[in-house]
Amino acid sequence: MAEFHLNVDEDGIATITWNVPEKAMNVMSSQGLAELDAHIDTVLGDDNIKGAVITSAKPDFAGGMDLKELGAARVSARDNPAQAIFDNVMHGHRILRKIERGGMDPKTLKGGKPIAAALPGTAAGIGIEVALACHRVFASDRPGPQFGLPEILVGIFPGGGGTVRMLHKVGMVNAMQLLSQGKMLSADKAAKAGYLDEVVPADDLISRAKDWVRGASDADIVKPWDKKGFKLPGGHAYHPAGMMNYVGAAAMLHGQTKGAYPAPKALLAVMYEASLVPFDAALEIEARWMTSVMMDPSSAAMIKSLFINKQALEKGANRPAGVPDMRVQKLGVLGAGLMGAGIAHVSAKAGIEVVLIDQSQEAVDKGKAYSEAILDKAVARGRSTDEKKAAVLDRITATADYAALKGCDLVVEAVFEDVGVKADVTKLAEAQLGEGVILATNTSTLPITDLAKASRDAGRFIGIHFFSPVEKMALVEIIKGGDTGNEAVAKALDFVRQIRKTPIVVNDARFFYANRCIVPYMNEGLRMLREGVNPVLIENAAKQMGMPLGPLQLGDETAIDLAYRIGKATQAAMADAYQPTGTEEVVEYLYEAGRYGKKTNAGYYDYDEAGKRQGIWRGLSEKFPRAEDQPDVQEVINRLALSQSFEAVRALEDDVLLDIREGDVGAILGWGFMPWSGGPFSYLDILGAGEAVRLGEELATKHGATFEPPKLLRDIAAAGDGFYARFGSQSKAAA
Numbered sequence: 001m002a003e004f005h006l007n008v009d010e011d012g013i014a015t016i017t018w019n020v021p022e023k024a025m026n027v028m029s030s031q032g033l034a035e036l037d038a039h040i041d042t043v044l045g046d047d048n049i050k051g052a053v054i055t056s057a058k059p060d061f062a063g064g065m066d067l068k069e070l071g072a073a074r075v076s077a078r079d080n081p082a083q084a085i086f087d088n089v090m091h092g093h094r095i096l097r098k099i100e101r102g103g104m105d106p107k108t109l110k111g112g113k114p115i116a117a118a119l120p121g122t123a124a125g126i127g128i129e130v131a132l133a134c135h136r137v138f139a140s141d142r143p144g145p146q147f148g149l150p151e152i153l154v155g156i157f158p159g160g161g162g163t164v165r166m167l168h169k170v171g172m173v174n175a176m177q178l179l180s181q182g183k184m185l186s187a188d189k190a191a192k193a194g195y196l197d198e199v200v201p202a203d204d205l206i207s208r209a210k211d212w213v214r215g216a217s218d219a220d221i222v223k224p225w226d227k228k229g230f231k232l233p234g235g236h237a238y239h240p241a242g243m244m245n246y247v248g249a250a251a252m253l254h255g256q257t258k259g260a261y262p263a264p265k266a267l268l269a270v271m272y273e274a275s276l277v278p279f280d281a282a283l284e285i286e287a288r289w290m291t292s293v294m295m296d297p298s299s300a301a302m303i304k305s306l307f308i309n310k311q312a313l314e315k316g317a318n319r320p321a322g323v324p325d326m327r328v329q330k331l332g333v334l335g336a337g338l339m340g341a342g343i344a345h346v347s348a349k350a351g352i353e354v355v356l357i358d359q360s361q362e363a364v365d366k367g368k369a370y371s372e373a374i375l376d377k378a379v380a381r382g383r384s385t386d387e388k389k390a391a392v393l394d395r396i397t398a399t400a401d402y403a404a405l406k407g408c409d410l411v412v413e414a415v416f417e418d419v420g421v422k423a424d425v426t427k428l429a430e431a432q433l434g435e436g437v438i439l440a441t442n443t444s445t446l447p448i449t450d451l452a453k454a455s456r457d458a459g460r461f462i463g464i465h466f467f468s469p470v471e472k473m474a475l476v477e478i479i480k481g482g483d484t485g486n487e488a489v490a491k492a493l494d495f496v497r498q499i500r501k502t503p504i505v506v507n508d509a510r511f512f513y514a515n516r517c518i519v520p521y522m523n524e525g526l527r528m529l530r531e532g533v534n535p536v537l538i539e540n541a542a543k544q545m546g547m548p549l550g551p552l553q554l555g556d557e558t559a560i561d562l563a564y565r566i567g568k569a570t571q572a573a574m575a576d577a578y579q580p581t582g583t584e585e586v587v588e589y590l591y592e593a594g595r596y597g598k599k600t601n602a603g604y605y606d607y608d609e610a611g612k613r614q615g616i617w618r619g620l621s622e623k624f625p626r627a628e629d630q631p632d633v634q635e636v637i638n639r640l641a642l643s644q645s646f647e648a649v650r651a652l653e654d655d656v657l658l659d660i661r662e663g664d665v666g667a668i669l670g671w672g673f674m675p676w677s678g679g680p681f682s683y684l685d686i687l688g689a690g691e692a693v694r695l696g697e698e699l700a701t702k703h704g705a706t707f708e709p710p711k712l713l714r715d716i717a718a719a720g721d722g723f724y725a726r727f728g729s730q731s732k733a734a735a
Contacts (some may be wrong), residue, residue: 005057006042012049016039018062026060043113050214054117065160089286099133114220116210117209119205123195138196143385146185147187151182154307162179163179167282236275246272258543260545260674273285305679313665317659323487331408331412331495334412336358336366337415338469340415341367343470345470352499356397357400357401402429410495413426417445438492447481448481451463465478480507510573514667529620532626533630535621593619660681664679696713
């Protein structure tokens, strides 16, 4: 079925309408690109057609390129994949350049046909790149749509002409700020940034675009960079002013990424080189760097995890078969603290009626005020309206009366992390609920099977582990207890989909998956500290490897007193089975000193009165003197990376984790595991199972059982295999 459609009105204005069948949003495919190319040829070759408007039949314009096709192109061209990628990118450049030139005489720059873009809603990636090639870009003023080039967030950069055109349109400084962050902007802000030319009333979008086409002159359709004497805004890389901009950008970019990501470096390289050559040569440079990035295993892994796998999980890849739609109509939230208030907020924002319960009216009012404060900020920043704020707050009923839970079809308990307290509120809630209601517990450490004992129906009891702060963190970990049934799993997945989060489903075990893997990372940092490794080396090595926070800073953020209590509870629960980690002394030292982390402005770091970090606390070196011989930075990186990765493999071995896709996506979204790597399983595939085993054995000899390579990893290494080669895009159970 066709993806682009051509219609010519009685005035000779063509409308090229993008409408990919059976998709909620248009994405560009090879078929679509060929159809667009053919329609542009028709427009330029038919003397009866005066110009064209490119638009969408859907509420939004486009969501970008079909990244699955990019990956498939590389795999299919096995003999020379780089050439195949380069040829595909250049093919797209030629089509967009054809639009941009509009059939004009290359010498006189006359005789071309005007082509406008009319964007009814969101345009991202190739959607913006197509628009930028047009001679004027119109966008609807309706609230909500976002515009931008977010490719950097999935491991590539705008390679369909977006980098070169934005460089030539707004200069390196502005283009770099936009593209290196990948932010999507509202229509008004996108117009100021240079993505759009006019923001017009939604009902007038097509007519305004046609009017412009109808009245456009030869001069109106010549881009500045095609005119004689064009000078790049801000100057080129050898210009006195431009040179300083590039030097500053390089330092800024390295400060942000620590050199761990290939795409940002390629983005700056394109801008630098493109600033020195004619426009068409600049497009070829962009294509070559795009090829380089696409051939990098890091970019392939990021696309796989942050786009393909993430999208599959959000669409319910592991949802139990045969269970009907179980979206939530009315939600009960037990506990109005930070977690409960956050859950109530994201649920009400998604259109769900919420009953927020706590011990006192004062407590629930405070919980509802948390949502109001978030909404006030959104209104102040132009991201929402007073009407939308009021609608969200109206959906939250804040009360201390458990009877208000009547009619709820899902209840999420988010009270204090104590088995007895959770059991009490479970019984109070179930006294008001019908037999078919699903009860979920938001816990980060307590086994679901144990908590389910307080419920009248363990089959309808499940764990839904939110990460803090709820409104910002994208991941939700769904935990199946020993008796949890399929309907409870489906209900949890449908709820997470409603609130626009990314779910992973795991089996029950202490710490589940995410916390099980982040604890070794934090512990390894503390073990090295105790051994006398310079804490600055530990923290900087973590950031150099791509972690958003070093293990010590993460300890401060998550609270040292919490780590102390969890450690004590774990020791008590495991009794003789508990194996000391070598970190207990460090945590206890900070706890007894009253240094609980960022919340007390005192932890592994010192803080000023405003809560800004001032550097590592000197008391650490007094208690744990620095060794004379410091390890190589790569050894520190290996210890921090493999401690997490090996634990992820063990979680897979233990059937806690059932799908490596969930393991990779969950690691990146849950605790920020080196996003450049695509997650722990992708990282081990990039490293190579054999090399991972070798490094593990070497570290195990020096630093203990943490680094003993898991049996599954040894098996994969012996077979010359990889995790994705073995398990592919299916769950472990299906493999």
